Amino acid sequence: MSLDLIRASAHVREHQAKTFVVKVGGACLAKPRYVRRVAEQLACAHALGARLVLVHGAGPQANECQRDLGEEPVFVDGRRVTTPTALEALTKSTRALSRALSEALEARGSAAQPNSDCVSATRRPPMQTSEAEVDFGLVGDIQSVDADAVEQALDAGMIPLVAPPVPDGSGGHLNVNADLLAAELAVGLGAAKLVLLTSTAGILADPNDPHSAISVLSLSELLEKREEGTVAGGMHVKTSAIEAAMSGGVERVHVVNGMDEDSLLVELYTNQGAGTLILAEPEEVPA
Numbered sequence: 363m364s365l366d367l368i369r370a371s372a373h374v375r376e377h378q379a380k381t382f383v384v385k386v387g388g389a390c391l392a393k394p395r396y397v398r399r400v401a402e403q404l405a406c407a408h409a410l411g412a413r414l415v416l417v418h419g420a421g422p423q424a425n426e427c428q429r430d431l432g433e434e435p436v437f438v439d440g441r442r443v444t445t446p447t448a449l450e451a452l453t454k455s456t457r458a459l460s461r462a463l464s465e466a467l468e469a470r471g472s473a474a475q476p477n478s479d480c481v482s483a484t485r486r487p488p489m490q491t492s493e494a495e496v497d498f499g500l501v502g503d504i505q506s507v508d509a510d511a512v513e514q515a516l517d518a519g520m521i522p523l524v525a526p527p528v529p530d531g532s533g534g535h536l537n538v539n540a541d542l543l544a545a546e547l548a549v550g551l552g553a554a555k556l557v558l559l560t561s562t563a564g565i566l567a568d569p570n571d572p573h574s575a576i577s578v579l580s581l582s583e584l585l586e587k588r589e590e591g592t593v594a595g596g597m598h599v600k601t602s603a604i605e606a607a608m609s610g611g612v613e614r615v616h617v618v619n620g621m622d623e624d625s626l627l628v629e630l631y632t633n634q635g636a637g638t639l640i641l642a643e644p645e646e647v648p649a
């Protein structure tokens with residue numbers, strides 16, 4: 363135990379007062395015990411001095427809620443078509459998850475603060491997809507991030523919590539993809555890391571083999587995998603978010619299983635890691 367602490371201390375020192383944007387996928391919050399696991403690890407990193415900003419989605423929960431409201435969710439090329447009912451379902455679902463996550467963090471000594479109003483989005487015009495021109499409805503692209511508001515919450519020792527939908531600047535709200543939202547926040551805050559907690563062990567070399575997670579790869583290697591089609595679906599969107607974060611100056615992105623008890627802490631505070639680390643430059647990848 364004391365040896366583990368000694369080994370971790372170099373990582374603790376390195377991460378001290380650094381800003382990490384952590385995006386938590388909806389599946390990682392699907393059950394109270396998953397919420398507890400995520401909150402436990404986040405509260406630990408927070409206690410160890412990391413400045414954490416949380417972004418979360420609510421994909422599966424919003425689908426279920428939309429069906430309860432009598433409408434079947436529609437996706438085109440992996441993107442949700444956001445009807446007014448879909449937006450209502452998303453709002454209800456993300457609010458419930460934010461509350462659950464805040465309570466679980468609070469119980470472990472970390473105070474969270476809702477901060478979704480720090481982002482604004484503009485409605486995305488109809489776009490060409492693989493099938494046809496599609497109007498994705500009440501969906502926006504992030505227009506601005508009020509980094510000062512988030513920094514204030516961080517300076518006060520809080521964990522800012524951001525989730526879609528976000529304000530459209532004229533009284534309404536728009537759905538935005540949570541991975542892209544997290545990337546924009548990481549860029550706006552000059553974050554040291556973007557961490558994507560999801561339901562796989564990282565980026566898989568073979569999407570059909572859950573044990574094939576790649577421990578380190580460069581952004582260009584990741585983009586090649588997307589070209590080849592071995593990175594698809596939700597991970598395709600994540601790749602765009604990773605690309606946006608890195609071109610905005612975020613040097614390290616981690617994709618980690620958020621369903622495990624300790625993968626996030628192992629990835630952040632040990633040498634062996636537990637997920638996929640994506641680095642900007644190919645030459646940085648160890649042989």
Ligand code: ADP
Nearest residue numbers: 387388560562565566569592593594595596597
């Ligand atoms: P989240 O809710 O965390 O955003 P998503 O379901 O949107 O999760 O994205 C992750 C999913 O992407 C995985 O569950 C998997 O089905 C899919 N995927 C496709 N290719 C890969 C890959 N190469 N590695 C990991 N996941 C992949």
Ligand code: MG
Nearest residue numbers: 387421596599
């Ligand atoms: Mg997703």
